[in-house]
Amino acid sequence: xxxxxxxxxxxxxxxxxxxxxxxxxxxxxxxxxxxxxxxxxxxxxxxxxxxxxxxxxxxxxxxxxxxxxxxxxxxxxxxxxxxxxxxxxxxxxxxxxxxxxxxxxxxxxxxxxxxxxxxxxxxxxxxxxxxxxxxxxxxxxxxxxxxxxxxxxxxxxxxxxxxxx
Numbered sequence: 001x002x003x004x005x006x007x008x009x010x011x012x013x014x015x016x017x018x019x020x021x022x023x024x025x026x027x028x029x030x031x032x033x034x035x036x037x038x039x040x041x042x043x044x045x046x047x048x049x050x051x052x053x054x055x056x057x058x059x060x061x062x063x064x065x066x067x068x069x070x071x072x073x074x075x076x077x078x079x080x081x082x083x084x085x086x087x088x089x090x091x092x093x094x095x096x097x098x099x100x101x102x103x104x105x106x107x108x109x110x111x112x113x114x115x116x117x118x119x120x121x122x123x124x125x126x127x128x129x130x131x132x133x134x135x136x137x138x139x140x141x142x143x144x145x146x147x148x149x150x151x152x153x154x155x156x157x158x159x160x161x162x163x164x165x
Contacts, residue, residue: 005032009106012041016093024095029103031110035063036084062086064114070107080104 009031014024015038028039038060062084072083075098082104084092096103 005034007032008110009103011103012096013038013103014095016095030059031103031106033110033114035061035065035067036107037061062092064111065118067111070104070111073104 007030009029011029013027013029015027017023017025026041028041030037030039040058066087068085068087070082070084072081074081078098079095080098080102081093081095084094084107086092094103
């Protein structure tokens with residue numbers, strides 16, 4: 001059982017529908033360490049802010065592992081327009097008020113943070129697998145010396161001609 005991801009931001013965004021009319025629809029959005037969840041909004045009274053809008057239980061999840069970038073930022077009439085580009089090339093348009101820290105900036109920062117953590121983890125995994133693949137049965141993890149007197153670590157590759165690679 002995994003722990004729920006830390007919530008970075010919670011509030012309202014407008015998403016352009018993919019239908020023929022491409023209408024802007026309000027969504028209750030929850031930005032987490034893993035991605036962006038979009039909930040359908042149902043107004044609870046006359047207010048239009050995040051505190052007064054209820055959201056349905058069914059949510060669409062835009063996970064960072066499938067997200068490529070956040071781009072196409074445009075500022076018009078007090079609104080910020082931006083596009084989330086998913087890995088297969090699907091583009092999803094959003095807009096939000098141009099006040100305070102914009103959603104696009106927070107989504108982009110969270111995406112970069114996620115991708116960096118993935119890259120570090122991949123690098124660690126590669127390092128561990130390459131270290132273990134150079135160790136034979138019964139081979140010790142101690143430095144060795146070559147004819148030149150230079151120390152060779154067990155995980156350091158040597159080219160066929162004896163040079164370090």
